[in-house]
Amino acid sequence: MNIGQASxxxxxxxxxxxxxxxxxxxxKAxxxxxxxxxxxxxxxxTLRFIRRARDLGLAIERIGLLVGLWRDRERSSAEVKRIAEAHVAELEARILELTAMRDTLRELADACRGDHRPDCPILRDLEGGGRRPGRRRIDLRQCASAPAAQPDAVGKLTG
Amino acid sequence: MNIGQASxxxxxxxxxxxxxxxxxxxxKAxxxxxxxxxxxxxxxxTLRFIRRARDLGLAIERIGLLVGLWRDRERSSAEVKRIAEAHVAELEARILELTAMRDTLRELADACRGDHRPDCPILRDLEGGGRRPGRRRIDLRQCASAPAAQPDAVGKLTG
DNA sequence: CCTTGACCTTCCCACGATGGAAAACCCCAT
DNA sequence: ATGGGGTTTTCCATCGTGGGAAGGTCAAGG
Known part of the structure; x- marks a missing residue:
């Protein structure tokens, strides 16, 4: 079988x-x-195995491990399960991130009238960086450990 | 202000x-x-605006549009809202994809005993490509136009 | 004045996974 | 034997970010 047929x-x-x-x-073939x-x-x-694993979003490196275990008759299912659960955890973390983004943006979009006028809560939020009270932010630790970005500095900047 | 301070x-x-x-x-600065x-x-x-937009997962190209609208006093909020909603739609599509992956992998991991024995539903699924009935697949059109990878071959492999 | 260290500049490379394209070669059927 | 389609390698691109090298600049202190 040549590569086209294998493909x-x-x-x-x-x-x-x-x-x-x-x-x-x-x-190497x-x-x-x-x-x-x-x-x-x-x-x-093997290629079909890899394809399935990619469809499940597994990174190549992890797939390499799984292929190794797949071929290994002495494997323990615990090892396989550990890899799968690591990936589930990563998927969930990513899902949470995206969900937070979506929720924030959804809120903002809902608050925007979407008419011909220029006034827009979405732009106000992006502009303001969420410093208004009551607005939930995704993650706001930029100022911590940023030696020159204290509120004072911002004040000086904007003043 | 030089680039370090702006940063x-x-x-x-x-x-x-x-x-x-x-x-x-x-x-250009x-x-x-x-x-x-x-x-x-x-x-x-402007940089802070961009940073906020990136935190919300917006692609650079889309951010460019938003920055343009931000600067434009004649903008209509409808345009801004349209961009935001396009991004929300993309986020949701991606969330659905990841959720499907997570659910499949979660099911498989739950079905795996995770002990010292080699038997593992996760590997069976990746290997089999979901041809067993009752298993939900994400997408399965591999078998069409696949002349050389019959189930027999799998049997030969594992046997 | 000179050194030192922190900063700036440009340019190149890398990631992960995939696609595209070019130039050359090969195989099969007509 | 010729043409069309498959295959080979190699390079380039994506997207956003980081790393590093080589060299110029600036500010402070000897």
């Missing part, structure tokens, strides 16, 4: 197959005399 | 300030005789 069989683009090989995620890469059904199964 | 005051790294200038998101960039409080306000 069609695994739903991984030829480009990505070569890339995975170049970074060592999959072993055999070659024909003319230099064409040659794949077996085993290789295709 | 501290806006909480945007000097590196990023130069980058924003290079891509035209902010105008004035220079001292020695070539140092010079910033005003107005510039710092």
């Amino acid at each position: 069609a069989a695994s739903d991984v683009s030829a480009k990505m197959i070569r890339y995975y090989e170049s970074i060592g995620l999959i072993p 055999g070659r024909t005399e003319a230099g064409y890469r040659v794949y077996t059904t085993t290789d295709v199964n | 501290a005051a806006s909480d945007v790294s000097a590196k990023m300030i130069r980058y924003y200038e290079s891509i035209g998101l902010i105008p 004035g220079r001292t005789e020695a070539g140092y960039r010079v910033y005003t409080t107005t510039d710092v306000n």
Whole structure:
């Protein structure tokens, strides 16, 4: 099987197959005399495995670990589970971030009349940096550990 | 004010300030005789605006539009709102994707005993690509146009 | 005046995962 | 044998950010 056929069989683009090989995620494929890469059904199964894992959002590095465990008959399922749960935790963290962004922006958009007039709470918020009371901020620790950005400095700046 | 002070005051790294200038998101800063960039409080306000917008996950291009509207007294809030809502829609789409991934992986992890034994539903799922009934798949069109990766092959592999 | 250290400048490289494109080569069918 | 389509490598781009090198500048202190 050449790379095009392996690609069609695994739903991984030829480009990505070569890339995975170049970074060592999959072993170097055999070659024909003319230099064409040659794949077996085993290789295709590995590629399908990788494709599934990518669909679940796993990073390449983590997929490498999983492929290793997959091939290892002595593996403990605990190791696999640990990797999966690490990824679940990362997904949840990301989901929380995005949800916070969405909520803030949703609130602002809802508060904006969206008419022909220039007045707009969205721009006011971006401009003001959320220093008005009662406004929930995503994360505001910029001033901490920023040696020159104390409120005074801002005051001096704006004055 | 030089770039370091502007950076501290806006909480945007000097590196990023130069980058924003290079891509035209902010105008080219004035220079001292020695070539140092010079910033005003107005510039710092723009940088703070950009920082806030980045914190909300807006792409640079979209931020450019917002900065333009921000400066435009003749803007209509409808335009601003449209941009915000486009971003909310993208955030929600991304959240749905990540949530689907998390749910699938969560299910699999919950079904995995996580002990010393090698048996693991997570690996079975990645391997099988969800051909077992009752398992929800994110997207499954791999099998169409896949001439060489029959279930038999999987059987050969694991056997 | 000279040194020192902190700052600034430009330019290049890297990330992660993917796509695009060019130039050359190969294979199969007509 | 020729043409069209597959394959090879290599380089470039994305997006936003960081790191670092090599060199100029500035301010403070000897």
